Amino acid sequence: MRGEKRFAWAMAAPSIIALVALGIVPLVWMLWTAFQAFSPNPTLPPQFVGLDNFDSLVSDPQFLGSLKITAMVLVAALFLQLVFGFALALALYSIETGRALVVSLLLIPTAIAPIVAGIVWWMLFNARFGAINSILLQWFGVDPINWTIEMPTALIAIVIAVVWQWTPFVAIILLGGLTTIPRDVLDAARIDGAPARRVLRYIILPMMRPFFLVVGLLMIIEIVRLYELPFFITQGGPGNETVVAGVYLFKLAFSFFDLGRASMMSVFLVISLSVVAALYMRLVADRKASV
């Protein structure tokens, strides 16, 4: 028995050591650097400044603005992803043939690198050579729109790109949820003559709740860490109107070399994401216990 445990710990040790070294150590380091001021000159040692970074961060309009913009993208994108994702999941659930092929094709946006997704949408939204303005003009007679350099179209462009990249993923997770609903429950409801709307409202949606929560939490994490899409599509512009949290963190750290303040912002992001992650793990544990 003891040999068994010793073997098991030896098997897990490399992973645990790696995760501590590159997961826990940076976190602790970050807690330390969040209270220091760094000089742009890397040879000068950082100075301990207490809560200065925190104070300057919470009074920094750009930081607060970046949170507001992230929240706006989050609300818009999450809503569209869940609504479209569920519609798509229902459609995929009800077809009998070709599902594997359709799903493979639909997953291409999710499998593509975010930086490439940024490039693609930057090209599509280009005011002069992009496909979107070309379609609008040729099919609908709409004059060219300066998508990426005006508001609110710049933000809309980012939301569309986020929705494009992640809606198929949302749909597949929700489709997985739909397949867990026992067929005989649905058949029984249908035989009893329940209209489709009521089946959806009273049977499908309640049973899908955990799946909506899981996929919603995963999407919150994806959007909070959003960086590549705004970086490529709008470069944060016009002005700073599309500087999401991730872009501002990069600006602080690698444009202004304000590594102390960037650390403080990272601490803030890690704490927020940990809350989301804790909710997710709770949900997973509950589900495991109930199934």
Place this chain on the structure above:
Amino acid sequence: MTRNPQTANAVTRAVPRSRRALRNRIRKAVPWAVISAFLIFALFPVYWIILIAFRPRDDIFQFPAALMPSNLSLDNIRYVWFGTQTNDPVIGFLGTSLVISVTASVIALAFGVCCAYALGRFRIGGKFLSMWILSQRFLPPIALVVPLYLMFRQLGLLDTYTGLIILYATFTIPIVVWLMLGYVESAPPELEEAAYVDGAGYWTAFVRVALPVLKPGLSVAAVFTFIFIWNEYVLAYQLAGDDVATITVYLPRLRSAIAELYGEIAAASLLSVLPAILFAGVMQRFLVRGLAFGGLK
């Protein structure tokens, strides 16, 4: 007289039947309409990048952009493949990405499958340990990039293969553990118990008996880790990017050149997404089976 009501009956029955058939047909058509609309939305950008990649330079910079393929040209592909005075050929960056993705994936798979086996079979560390490892998946690289940058600067790991590989291997271990736990738990332990009775040690039983059973899961995990690493940009750019530059770092570089190399960026992007497109088919098979709750079924 007696036949009349019957025919009348048949007629009244025939009307709702044909209406029901129509409704049935609509019910069948609606899902396909939804799916078609999404397929167009999902694939149009891919179509566009292929189109631009093979479009001659003069045709690219025209307003309004032609939506259909016109003249085909291999100039863009040739440009990124062979490089020019101002830009390096793409092949070196694809090579760097490949070396890093494969090496880091192999390490993550080796570490991760051992860890998942220990957690799934021997239940070490209780719930806390497996939850802790799985929760690491939620820490996006961007949240840790600042301390990692400082650490790497101190350790001299900035812009090295070693640095990126250990980083990516570590970041993908939770994905491997998360995917493999389910496979370990659903594999019957009797096989290994039989091996113990035959005098095999724990390690031999793991390698000879358990691993072959876990192979399908490992190939799924390999696809996920490879794609994750291949697609990663934030760490690749911030912690490396000069001597060790991956394909994701190469792409934005084309934009900051003197002219916006539209067709060239499209061509390089196209080359860079080929593995992802190939692997979307593999991902599909696993995802539908329920990724939502991870290996924790």
